[in-house]
Amino acid sequence: MQQRYQISVQGRVQGVGFRPFVAVTAANLNLTGWVRNIRQSVLIEIQGEPFETQKFLQQLQSKAPALAKIEQLNHQQIDNNDQTGFHILESSGKNEGVVSISPDIGICEHCQKELFYEENRRYRYPFISCTQCGPRYSILQKLPFDRCHTTLNAFPMCEDCLAEYKNLKDRRFHAQGINCAKCGPQVSFINHKGERIAEKEAALTLAINALQAGKILAVKGLTGFHIMVDACNHQAVLRLRARKQRPEKPFALMYPQLSMVKSDCLLGEQEKLLLCSAIAPIVLLENKHSNLSLSPAIAPNNPYLGVMLAYTPLHQLICRAINKPLVVTSANRSGEPVCCDNEQALEQLSQLVDGFVMHDREIYQGLDDSIVKFVNHEPMLLRRARGYVPDYLTLDTEYPSIVALGGQLKNSIAISKGKRLYLSQYIGSLDNIASVNRHQRTQKIMSRLMGVTADCVACDLHPDYVTTQLAKKQHLPIISTQHHLAHLYAAMLEHQIIDQAFAVVWDGNGYGEDGTLWGGEFIAVTADKPQRVATFLPFKLPGGAAAIKEPRRVAVALLYEVYGKKIASNEVLKSLSPFELSTIKQLLKMISNNINSPLTSSAGRLFDGISSLLNLGQISSFEGEAAMRLEFAAKTSKDKGSYPVPVDFAVTPNIIDWRPMLAAIITDIGNHVSSAIIARRFHNSAAIIILKIAQHYGVTQILLTGGCFQNSLLIEITFALLQEQGIAVLWHKKLPANDASLCVGQIMGAYKARHSYLNKKQ
Amino acid sequence: MASASIKMAHGSGGRLSNELINELFFRAFDNPILKQANDGALLTMDSKRLAFSTDSFVVNPYFFPGGSIGDLAINGTVNDIAMCGAVPRFLSAAFILEEGLPIKHLKKIVNSMADAARAAQVQIVTGDTKVVERGAADGIFINTSGIGIIQHQQQIAPQNAQAGDVVITNGYIGDHGIAILSQREGLSFETTIESDTAALHTLVASILAASANIHVLRDPTRGGIAGTLNEIAQASQVEIRLEEYAIPMRDSVRAACDLLGLDPLIVANEGKLITIVPLADSGKVLKAMQQHPLGRESAIIGRVLNQHIGKVTLETSIGSLRVVDMPLGEQLPRIC
């Protein structure tokens, strides 16, 4: 007696080869029926003998494609019918539910083999892909994930591709992204004047020759343009730095194969797996300094190299021919979002590059490469974009639909729907029009793809953030969450902590409830309401934003708090400041007269100031540069010493007085103790502060969040110290510790605010 | 309004000032003339077209390099009238004096007012004096009001900027604000920066003579050119795009702004104007301005577009496009 079942599968089941897998599995078990994508999930009907149908239900879970993530699987028995065969039906857009879209995927092993196998009909075709690899989210215009809803709709399949698409036995059975040299996108080479001078194989040859000759190219990849240059040509790398006006910020490298990475960098098993995974992010690896031909300008003063493998067929064709690592950096005009459109690239990049490698597959949404660092042998996301987006976080309870617009720097957007929280790709700093436009477009696309109409908008407390201004224009109720509370909430959401938490939020600056700039906060969340329990003794930032860019100004401000105006006359202290005496006097005047010198309690600024005193960083050419130098210096020392940092527990919030520490550092400098040792002692002291406050409040678990906790040494020291005392330490892994996660915390802030408002009303 | 009490920023010419004006004063005093939102009011009396304006001066210190509160009190109101395209004629002067103000200071200030009035060819025809207790004022506050006659037929208003127009200013920006700040705080720079305070009505007369199509005339005082241009961009529903390198600025002012961490675009001016004219007339206007003693460093600093409506943008030297916000008053860094 036959049975018929209707099965609905939710999760990441579109664009990952799920329907073909269902069809093949059903066919192997002699089942009849059909499978179709509905807007938000996959619906299946199967009919056959009980033994086979049960087996099917098992295999649906156990043998699902590697990229699939099944979250919910419901089945119910229904009436039999007498249809024959097993069919993949046209998608239907009607049903509602929750959606999971696949991120963009690096080239799979099979496609890689075919790409370099002369007999294969896609030999050297730069856009080879299959059900297990290729573009997904970046080309998707609407749901469900069908070819006609992607930018590939411009490329009708040829007969050969169509035959593969229809053949149950073929690897590309129902591969939405299928194409070949006959019917698919093509690459072309465009010179710096914007003239198309070669296509296909000839274009590749020109590109490879140009790179070998030290030329700088813009290359359109999977989710955006890159700028590429030979990493072993020092002059060429310097030329790129000069053109991009990017003096120090490290460049990422793209390697043709793993073996080469292994010889240049320390590569653990975890790092290796991630590097070779479908996500294929940039992984920060310790530089062995064994490859002497690598340009020293790639990552100056930095023990890491940011490394990725050639993750698309086009990149493979180029990298393997060069057979050396390439500098591969997001193509944009300084500060603007990654370029993803051909026209735009010609307009914006022609001053930067000597030529373009383009293709005619439109990128609907640009995504940067993601960046991952390993801390205590676990991955920690620094930039979340290609390969991770649009994966979502699972919420503990049903949320209303809230859209959170995020912060000003490293902006991302979050949207909640039901039990899911969607997080946009890294968008960038909203200090230019292009980024603001990208931000608004991303919000629109996300709302459409996720099918969300927000009923409230969440943002930061800072009145001047672009996102705060944008929130006001949405004609929705606005709920703002204080910057550091949002950091804390983001950490809570990531670690699925629901109501009580204790966190160290150390970062640059965020607008505090008292109108000063916070950034070195201990916050406790209880059933009641969040409380700022401890903070650093505030100090001034002479010149406001100028002090954030110039750590040396912070150093003067810190010295002023300890020694007063004496620093202008004290020879020892004067020598610590990289300013002319007259400038020091003016800065002191600004501080004492309160001229554009806002107060801050920022830990990040404290790191900056110490870095300046040790002469490691005076003017930052990119965010976090000085603090990174301090971390790297500390890493080279194993010193166990620390500095006195008294905490005044009698006041609310408790005040951490860093002045005795600063005085001790000045003494150490006077005694010619090395920068490495001082930097290490400073890190040790920071961990001791955390321990002291955690113990005072008797907490058993503490969250570390905010930009300072991208510092792996700080995390590792804190973790070791607190663990010894039985205190669990949780830090970010899936979400960046920096401002990119503010939007996530803003969602929780808005949810909590609404919740308590509704409770009060009742 | 968001805040419960008045903050300094409510008087800074920035976003909070605008909130106060639009949400409190305009609502309470509502009438069509007020709504013109010009530097002064345009009135018609017995078929004579008049411009009427008032301003209070509370500057600390009241003596500074390049002038005094007395010069500002005359030139400020003269300029507000001139920006209506009118020829200033009569001024009133009201004094609020703090107990203890040295008479010799008052004399010096009043004399500078008399000199400035003579230079601007206006008469001070009425006045008032009040003295308040020590601490209730800061030395001296002056209010001046003035009336001028409009003799041209042009349509000049902040609402009239049009895509295709160009934006011209008559010289170095930021001098006044930096002069005051450095004098008040005792900051010394290599060269002393002097206030640019000046009466601009004769410069306006040459602009009006050079072109019959002047669209906008404003003096970028409080809030600097960022504040003024934002108001114009909003009022005209256009984008105003500045070119960073084209904006005239003294090296000393640039260096001082760098040290202080201030954006020169939001620093106050007292002898500068912004005029917005059609591209076709811009050459004539620029030439006329450059021939005037107060306009030798005149320059085209930007153009009017209809791309990013209501915004002022700045093309930076590295080619990216930055939004120049309406200053909030107190700048708090947004970067993290």
Ligand SMILES: [Fe+3]
């Ligand atoms: Fe932050």
Ligand SMILES: [Mg+2]
């Ligand atoms: Mg006025």
Ligand SMILES: [Zn+2]
């Ligand atoms: Zn594949």
Ligand SMILES: [Zn+2]
């Ligand atoms: Zn084909």
